[in-house]
Amino acid sequence: MSLIKAENLSKTFRIYNQGEGVTDYLKSFVTRDYREIDAVKELDLEISKGEIVGYIGANGAGKSTTVKMLTGILEPSSGDITVNGLNPYRNRKKNAMNIGVVFGQKTQLWWDLPVRESFKLLKEIYEVEDDNYDERINEFSEVLGLDEFWDQPVRKLSLGQKMRCELAAAFLHQPPIVYLDEPTIGLDVSVKEKIRDFIKKMNSKNDITVMLTTHDIDDIEDLCERVIVLDEGKKIYDGRLDSLANKFSSRRLLVDLKDVDSFSLSLRGVEEVKTNDANVEITFDREKISASDLIKEILDEYEVIDFKIKEPDIEDVVKKMYREGIA
Amino acid sequence: MKRLKTSKYFEIIKVIFKEATAYRLDALMLLASSIVFLLLYYFVWLAIDQSGEIPGGFQQVITYIVAGQIVSNAAFTQTETFIGDRVRRGTIVNELKRPISLMTYTYFHELAWALFNFIAKAVPIAIIGIIFLGIDTPNLVNTFFFVLSVFLAFNVVFLFAYSTAMLVFWTKVDWSIRMMRNTVQNLFSGVLFPLYLLPDTLNTVFNLLPFQVMADAPIQIFTMSATGSEIYFILGKQIIWIVILYFVAFFAWKKARTKLTVQGG
Numbered sequence: 001m002s003l004i005k006a007e008n009l010s011k012t013f014r015i016y017n018q019g020e021g022v023t024d025y026l027k028s029f030v031t032r033d034y035r036e037i038d039a040v041k042e043l044d045l046e047i048s049k050g051e052i053v054g055y056i057g058a059n060g061a062g063k064s065t066t067v068k069m070l071t072g073i074l075e076p077s078s079g080d081i082t083v084n085g086l087n088p089y090r091n092r093k094k095n096a097m098n099i100g101v102v103f104g105q106k107t108q109l110w111w112d113l114p115v116r117e118s119f120k121l122l123k124e125i126y127e128v129e130d131d132n133y134d135e136r137i138n139e140f141s142e143v144l145g146l147d148e149f150w151d152q153p154v155r156k157l158s159l160g161q162k163m164r165c166e167l168a169a170a171f172l173h174q175p176p177i178v179y180l181d182e183p184t185i186g187l188d189v190s191v192k193e194k195i196r197d198f199i200k201k202m203n204s205k206n207d208i209t210v211m212l213t214t215h216d217i218d219d220i221e222d223l224c225e226r227v228i229v230l231d232e233g234k235k236i237y238d239g240r241l242d243s244l245a246n247k248f249s250s251r252r253l254l255v256d257l258k259d260v261d262s263f264s265l266s267l268r269g270v271e272e273v274k275t276n277d278a279n280v281e282i283t284f285d286r287e288k289i290s291a292s293d294l295i296k297e298i299l300d301e302y303e304v305i306d307f308k309i310k311e312p313d314i315e316d317v318v319k320k321m322y323r324e325g326i327a
Numbered sequence: 328m329k330r331l332k333t334s335k336y337f338e339i340i341k342v343i344f345k346e347a348t349a350y351r352l353d354a355l356m357l358l359a360s361s362i363v364f365l366l367l368y369y370f371v372w373l374a375i376d377q378s379g380e381i382p383g384g385f386q387q388v389i390t391y392i393v394a395g396q397i398v399s400n401a402a403f404t405q406t407e408t409f410i411g412d413r414v415r416r417g418t419i420v421n422e423l424k425r426p427i428s429l430m431t432y433t434y435f436h437e438l439a440w441a442l443f444n445f446i447a448k449a450v451p452i453a454i455i456g457i458i459f460l461g462i463d464t465p466n467l468v469n470t471f472f473f474v475l476s477v478f479l480a481f482n483v484v485f486l487f488a489y490s491t492a493m494l495v496f497w498t499k500v501d502w503s504i505r506m507m508r509n510t511v512q513n514l515f516s517g518v519l520f521p522l523y524l525l526p527d528t529l530n531t532v533f534n535l536l537p538f539q540v541m542a543d544a545p546i547q548i549f550t551m552s553a554t555g556s557e558i559y560f561i562l563g564k565q566i567i568w569i570v571i572l573y574f575v576a577f578f579a580w581k582k583a584r585t586k587l588t589v590q591g592g
Contacts (some may be wrong), residue, residue: 073420120338
């Protein structure tokens with residue numbers, strides 16, 4: 001049986017147009033000019049207990065809006081949601097007991113208080129028993145290293161430290177479901193690893209279902225067996241990660257050249273060549289051609305000043321899905 | 328489970344109170360400005376007294392005005408800013424993901440601040456009023472009921488402010504809403520001028536508004552112009568307004584919740 005189920009889910013926002021200049025501004029008090037934006041369109045979702053599902057898509061694809069509807073924060077414009085047997089919007093408080101949520105860009109900790117106070121308050125709000133609380137904090141500390149900054153005020157923490165706290169806070173009441181909305185945004189590699197280890201551990205030990213939105217391909221590859229891809233509010237892929245794996249193999253190579261205009265390249269594995277003012281941007285498939293081979297080819301023929309390889313992002317994956325079709 | 332549930336609210340008060348004390352310097356400055364206002368009121372009414380006769384005399388007026396400052400500093404809330412900040416930044420999602428209603432959480436948050444303001448501002452003002460401005464002091468019974476009535480006044484002010492705060496979901500601005508609420512509240516509640524100075528017909532109208540129970544009601548207990556059963560009448564009136572405004576606040580939130588957007592991020 002599915003733990004999270006959404007059917008025909010849509011969310012439409014009204015964007016009010018204030019226009020330009022003073023007259024338009026004054027007019028906006030009387031006539032309300034607006035256009036409607038479909039943030040999420042006729043979305044069906046089904047997630048079972050114990051899954052870690054990657055929920056990906058470009059900026060503004062509707063990922064966060066979906067999470068806000070699943071958590072009961074936003075009311076769907078249409079469609080049905082059932083999470084652990086409850087309608088999250090109508091039973092917001094009851095549903096909140098069953099879920100943990102991290103909004104990566106919006107810290108929930110109490111700014112001026114030591115970390116320990118924030119957790120004591122969360123313990124009471126989520127009605128966690130004393131014994132469970134002590135046990136879990138110890139367990140979380142082992143992976144996340146919370147004790148390093150346990151007595152420091154939150155405002156003095158680094159972004160990585162804050163995010164480690166957020167993660168621990170989401171799992172504190174051991175909910176059956178945890179939604180993580182960009183939990184690794186802006187973090188360095190070592191913190192990202194800690195966070196991934198923690199998510200893996202919580203999932204395997206307590207069978208906690210995790211829905212993860214991210215822009216980081218490594219998060220997905222490391223954690224998720226299943227991914228759902230969203231574009232402009234619509235689901236364009238839902239299935240196993242490995243059948244999608246070739247979509248993740250695109251890398252971009254930036255080459256600074258003395259003479260950009262004469263550049264041309266056609267090799268197996270090169271997907272796109274974009275010429276800018278002073279450099280060339282080459283998208284290639286690392287499964288078909290290695291970066292070193294590609295660079296060698298270019299060095300042989302052109303005078304190269306500098307080059308760097310960029311990690312792929314979700315935008316590239318979605319682009320590639322459109323270019324090549326899905327799986 | 329029952330025990331756990333109440334401890335939730337105590338913990339919120341405790342934690343937010345601690346947070347408030349992190350702003351000690353801030354509180355000290357605010358106290359200083361409150362004292363300046365207190366003295367300003369004192370000299371304005373002294374000047375009015377010297378230019379003509381005030382009904383009831385200067386002593387009665389100044390006791391009323393100082394009591395008004397005690398009440399308005401304790402029964403004080405910035406609910407509009409609390410909500411407005413969170414709506415504009417989108418961090419309201421954090422309040423809405425927890426198993427506690429927004430109104431309940433905001434209430435205990437503001438109650439903790441009111442408690443802090445009571446200690447850091449209202450009590451010092453009372454002491455200054457009694458020692459330096461020579462105001463009349465209530466007897467022990469009225470002092471007790473005064474404190475109780477200030478607490479009820481806080482509840483009325485909070486529920487009123489929470490209702491107006493819901494406008495933030497439409498306007499996205501909070502400062503102007505709070506200023507407007509504060510101004511109207513000060514004008515009609517007795518903080519700016521004693522309501523007993525008003526002509527009878529106007530006084531009757533003022534008495535029918537919720538603002539009267541926000542300041543004038545506890546002030547009457549402080550100045551001993553209400554004693555015995557009159558005190559119960561005042562407290563009863565405050566409770567009725569709390570019930571009415573609770574429903575207003577509740578439905579205002581119901582409506583506002585559908586207006587929530589928090590796009591992106």
